[in-house]
Amino acid sequence: MRxxxxxxxDFDHSKKIHFTYNGKSMFGxxxxxxxxxLFDNGIRYFSDSVIYKRPRGLYCAIGNCGSCNMQVNGEDxxxxxxxxxxxxxxxxxxxxxxKDD
Amino acid sequence: MINRDLVIVGGGPAGLSxxxxxxxxxxxxxxxxxxxxxxxxxxxQTHKFFGxxxxxxxxxxxxxxxxxxxxxxxxxxxxxxxxxxxxxxxPDKVLTIYQNNKYMKYKAKSVIIATGASEKFLAFENNDLPxxxxxxxxxxxxxxxxxxxxxxxxxxGSGNIGLIVSYxxxxxxxxxxxxxxxxxxxxxxxxxxxxxxxxxxxxxxxTTVKKAIGKEKLEKVVTVKLDDNWQEIANTEKEIKTDxxxxxxxxxxxxxxxxxxxxxxxxxxxxxxxxxxxxxxxxTTIPNVYACGDVTGIEEASSAMVEGKITGLMAVKxxxxxxxxxxxxxxxxxxxxxxxxxxxxxxxxRCGLKKVGEIYD
Numbered sequence: 001m002r003x004x005x006x007x008x009x010d011f012d013h014s015k016k017i018h019f020t021y022n023g024k025s026m027f028g029x030x031x032x033x034x035x036x037x038l039f040d041n042g043i044r045y046f047s048d049s050v051i052y053k054r055p056r057g058l059y060c061a062i063g064n065c066g067s068c069n070m071q072v073n074g075e076d077x078x079x080x081x082x083x084x085x086x087x088x089x090x091x092x093x094x095x096x097x098x099k100d101d
Numbered sequence: 102m103i104n105r106d107l108v109i110v111g112g113g114p115a116g117l118s119x120x121x122x123x124x125x126x127x128x129x130x131x132x133x134x135x136x137x138x139x140x141x142x143x144x145x146q147t148h149k150f151f152g153x154x155x156x157x158x159x160x161x162x163x164x165x166x167x168x169x170x171x172x173x174x175x176x177x178x179x180x181x182x183x184x185x186x187x188x189x190x191x192p193d194k195v196l197t198i199y200q201n202n203k204y205m206k207y208k209a210k211s212v213i214i215a216t217g218a219s220e221k222f223l224a225f226e227n228n229d230l231p232x233x234x235x236x237x238x239x240x241x242x243x244x245x246x247x248x249x250x251x252x253x254x255x256x257x258g259s260g261n262i263g264l265i266v267s268y269x270x271x272x273x274x275x276x277x278x279x280x281x282x283x284x285x286x287x288x289x290x291x292x293x294x295x296x297x298x299x300x301x302x303x304x305x306x307x308t309t310v311k312k313a314i315g316k317e318k319l320e321k322v323v324t325v326k327l328d329d330n331w332q333e334i335a336n337t338e339k340e341i342k343t344d345x346x347x348x349x350x351x352x353x354x355x356x357x358x359x360x361x362x363x364x365x366x367x368x369x370x371x372x373x374x375x376x377x378x379x380x381x382x383x384x385t386t387i388p389n390v391y392a393c394g395d396v397t398g399i400e401e402a403s404s405a406m407v408e409g410k411i412t413g414l415m416a417v418k419x420x421x422x423x424x425x426x427x428x429x430x431x432x433x434x435x436x437x438x439x440x441x442x443x444x445x446x447x448x449x450x451r452c453g454l455k456k457v458g459e460i461y462d
Contacts, residue, residue: 001249003273008147008161011247036246044231044318055317057231061238062142063135064219064355081241082184084137 002040019089034080034091035061035068046070046080048095055095070094105131105180107416108196108209110187110358113141114402115394116215117169118409119416124176126422131180131207133187133198140166141217142237143402145244147272148265151290155437156403163244165402190214190362192387211389211416214359215409218352218373218395223257226312232319236266236349243273251345255322256280257310261289263349267297270347278343279303281310283327290446311338313346322346354396362387371453372398378457382419383412391415398453404441410434 002013015030021038028037035058038046045055046068056067063082071092072078080091107123109116112134123130138144146162157165173179185200196207220235222228234250236258242248254275256267259282267277280297285307287294298304307327314321326337353374360366365378365386377385377392384391393412394405411434417424424430442450 001252003243003247003249005274006247007272009244009247013247032246036242036248039242039250040246040248046231049229054229055231056229057318058234058238058242060220060235061241082136 017085017087019085019087019091021091022093028085030085032085034070034072034078034083034085034089036081037085038080038091045093045095047093053096102195103131103205103207105129105207105209106420106422107131107211107213108133108187108194108207109213109215110190110196111141111215111217111394111396112136112139112181112183113215113217113394113405114143114165114169115217115396115405115409115412116141116213117173118406119213119215119393119413120179120409121169121172122410122413122424123416123422124173124179126417126424127178128417128420128422129178131182131209133182133185133196135184135186137184139170139181139183143169145237145240146402147244147269150403152401152403152441153437156406156441158403162402169406187358190358190390192363194387194390210420211391213409213412213416214377214385214390214392214396215394215405215412216355216358216396218354218399220348221351221353221373223310223348223350225310227315228313230313230315230319231317232315232344233313233346233348236262236347239345239347240266240269243269243275249273249275250347251275251343253278253343254345254347255310255341255343256347256349258282258349258351259284259287259289259294259304260349260351261293263347264289264293264297266347266349267302268293268300271297271300271302275345277302278341279305279324281305281308281324283307283309283331285329309333310346314340319344319346352395352399354399356396359385359387359390359392359396362390364390367457369398369453369456371449372457376453376457380458382415383408384415384419389416389419398450398457400450401441404438404450407434407437407441411438 013029059065059067068080069077106128107130143162143166189197239250311323311325326334356375391412393408
């Protein structure tokens with residue numbers, strides 16, 4: 001959900017940047033971090049907690065908490081809130097598929 | 102090994118202000134900034150600042166960031182490293198900086214730590230559900246990327262950040278369903294609270310969040326009333342439907358680099374947590390390592406900018422560099438800090454600073 005009208009800020013959402021998330025095509029805008037673009041695409045569940053595999057979402061958005069770490073273009077544990085989105089990026093979540101509970 | 106007169110860790114209001122003084126005196130300076138742009142948290146502050154004209158009162162935060170950044174243009178004795186993280190500092194002032202998948206070693210004659218703070222968390226059941234954010238994250242999404250953090254938001258904490266972010270959420274078209282505050286009165290400035298009340302925001306005092314409900318994302322929060330001893334009152338639980346919960350219960354200093362290098366640290370609750378013990382020259386217990394801004398005690402950007410200038414000046418002075426009217430500048434800056442910290446709003450910070458040895462009054 002982008003903000004279209006704002007009393008103070010003009011947002012430039014003119015240039016689309018395409019990427020894939022877990023194989024699915026999505027787009028964000030120039031200047032977005034990966035996390036911002038994912039959030040705008042409705043993604044809320046970003047990662048699992050280490051031991052109990054509880055769902056974790058974006059929390060701090062400035063590189064402190066590590067909740068948004070994902071695999072980006074083959075590199076593991078990238079802070080998606082600190083990494084700018086680039087055309088044709090391949091983003092894969094590190095959410096585990098088999099869970100005990 | 103790259104040699105510098107001064108390495109500044111953190112490109113927010115404190116670090117940028119320190120850099121300006123040091124480069125004016127001719128020092129060879131490097132600023133290390135983790136994000137892809139300078140300005141720190143100022144870049145998402147859309148409100149006009151209070152305080153004195155000297156600290157850009159009545160100017161919006163992001164405009165202040167641009168002023169500070171523009172002030173650094175055109176110096177060939179300044180290096181700015183963006184997307185760069187200082188991952189280690191050693192007692193001999195060697196710093197390891199990680200940028201573009203490479204580790205670099207810097208050897209600095211002096212270091213200014215201006216790393217700022219991180220947001221505190223709050224303990225309640227399911228507090229890790231997606232949909233629960235720090236107030237700073239909500240500001241980042243809204244004011245930098247132009248994204249609504251949710252359809253509706255419940256805010257925890259009525260300090261200035263909680264109040265201002267609530268107002269900004271309304272400006273962005275998000276409904277603020279309730280603002281929850283554990284104390285019996287609003288923590289921040291009444292002028293901000295009054296604005297929210299006029300807009301019909303429900304401010305729930307003596308109330309906290311007991312638990313969050315949802316499967317893979319937040320669906321509801323349960324609030325509960327607190328008595329005078331901060332204990333939950335039975336049968337006062339209330340469910341509020343919301344897709345976002347924003348936590349704004351204070352900040353704590355990002356002290357790790359100084360702790361790692363072995364500087365003496367003190368736990369001072371008035372300042373937000375672990376802060377370095379400092380001399381009146383803003384020097385930590387490691388010679389020629391200084392600290393300024395929120396990392397030395399949680400305050401506002403206004404005082405961070407003045408502290409930045411003072412630490413910049415101390416680095417200049419201790420390494421034998423010169424500026425015009427240095428003594429007068431130092432006295433003026435110390436006066437400015439006193440003014441910013443006077444009155445009942447500055448009482449907590451004054452009390453905290455006395456404990457770390459900073460003398461300013």
